Amino acid sequence: MSDKPRKFKGGVHPNDSKALSAHKAIQEAPLFDSYKVIMHQNIGAPPELLVKKGDTVKKGSLLANASGFVSVPLHAPTSGTIKAIDKVPGPTGISVPCIEITADGEDEWGSPLEPIADWKTTDAAVLKQRIWDAGIVGMGGAGFPAHVKLSPPEGKTVDTLILNGAECEPYLTADHRLMLEQAEDVVLGAAIIARVLGLKTGIIGVENNKPDAIEALNKVASKYNIKVQGLPVNYPQGAEKQLIYAVTGREVPVGKLPMDVGCVVQNVASAAAIADAVVKGLPSIERITTVTGKPLVEPGNWKFRIGTPVTKALELAGGITEQPAKLLLGGPMMGIAQSSLNVTVMKNTSGVLLISQDEVSQYTSEPCIRCGRCVDCCPMQILPATISQAVENKRFDWAERLNVMACIECGSCSYSCPSHRPLNQQFKRAKIEIQAGLRKKG
């Protein structure tokens, strides 16, 4: 493996605004009165509910069990009683089932998971089962169950483990602080994942704009035979396919998975959670989230229990000085805008971001002037402007032939468009239409 990372074609350089929270150490959020744990926090099947209204639960005890292989269990963030099992607005605006817990303030421990101290000698299958039992999902955003990625199907061999510490989204600093302050947890997690996969080593990819995190990781990396790779600063460096290319030079074929080129990618926060799950027996009930944005009094990074209401997170950050234009879960490039404050911190909530009024304007989309900026910056090397024309004409068959399915929805095209055309939105629609068409065909 060469030391020089490869540069993927395309990409954009938005103003990263990370300075708002990058220097703020992770603070443990206090215990709140109530938590709203959304049932379905993973890609795949929702878990099966194990509790009912009025039940008492302990911190770490099971709320719901995995309902299949691509599903993960859910655990109580603290001790208390189940107040209600109800529907709340989910991150995409659709109402989703949610378990509301009234905390008893004791925070009494009741995890079914026993710590595994000698993980180095523990069987890989046992470690993998632990990762599953702890309910760990991709904490970078997608929420894909971690154990599924660690289970290569028959005939596929994995030879490279990559940890995603790129954190290329502007504003977000949660992974940065995690790698800086808890470097050993990240590296330990990497070593455990490597053991599960039967690998000797793993590579942590970090964008070069976080030199302190790279240094912190390097100090402990050799102890666990893990390598740290600085990466060029270029959005979307943290996109799975771009990351794999940067680190290994391999291109994941369109429509295929990292495993098809022998790679497994896990987020650094997921790795740290895996380390906790194995050596401390801690299920996935907490995560580090950046609460930031110019309208906030005190942006920063907090360790929240899963299910923390976003209003509490905003209060911890001192509240607002001006009415923001948008509330986002995630970063400004791929995050989801919220219409309600009743959303909660989930396993994949890397950021709670307020966008100020002067950062957005109500653009009217103007005609394409064929400047080609979207073509130049597309990291998947498709032709956004041409596909956009096809979508406007409702010719989803053209869009498909122009490889719209390769789109990773990173938003670089929309970001760069001087005519403010809703390219990303059009491609999301095209992908949905094409998939619906495929389903119809059977």
Add this chain to the structure above:
Amino acid sequence: MSEETPTIQLPDPAKLVVSNSPHMRDKPTINKIMFTVVAAMTPALIVAVLFFGLAALEVLVLCTLSCVLAEEGWNKFMKRPSSWKDGSAILTGLLLGMNLNAGAPWWICILGGFLAIILGKQLYGGLGYNPFNPVLVARVGLLIGFPGLMTTWDKPQLGVMGIDGVTAATPLGLAPGETFIKDMVLGNVGGCLGETSVLALLIGGAILIAFKLIKWEVPLMFIGTVFAITGIAHLVNPEVYHSPFVHVFSGGLMLGAFFMATDMVTSPMTHKGAWIFGFGCGLITSLIRLWGSYPEGVSFAILFMNALVPLIDRSTIRKPFGFTAPAKGEA
């Protein structure tokens, strides 16, 4: 509890905007792009006024005004919102002025402006939809309508704020050996406003490339192809054919290669397409200059290649990242 800390304010959810990602936009707008191109044209504009004086200024102002008026008149007529502020009509006007003789009568300027905006752009649906470069549509329209007026060039006189009716031929109209590269580089040659100084055009071109407003492949291939083909012709028969340097430093080539052929709307979107487009422009220009009946061929070459842009775009659809050819038997 939040009641204990009443000073903490939370966002009003009723005022939150919900829209699709991304929630950030890069700075450039159509307006900024257009005015950066105007800025890149400034050196050539200044040289034009230096050599041709107030007459040049008059042509430029008239062309710009007529383009803006045509655009707004059309918007009124079609009940569309005003659009001149996006800068594209101003840019079209200035480029049109650059393509005219300093002594062009006022009505040529006005007519040109209307031809460019209405016939060249708006009839196709406005900005972004025109297949041909609007300025060249106007120029060629005027050339066909008024061939005499459009091929008479006033002699540039540095520092004299006016033209005195002395005309000069463009270097390509002279016999080989009568032309001087130094004059051509600085701008002391007959011709339309914009093509007079190669140096000023090169500075403008460098600005355009530095700001990534044009694809460098287009001027490189355009000029390179003309140099190569006219060079071969000159080697074969220097008595009949100009030296390739004369071809490259003269006429509208620099103006065409940097400012006209690179028009975003009417040139290919991919870099591979830009190579083909630039080569095609150069090839056709050379053929017209060497064996055609016009001394100048840049305008026709660009218009011809404009027509091929959809084809070029279609044939240069690139392979996406991670593309693998479908296995045989599949699809």
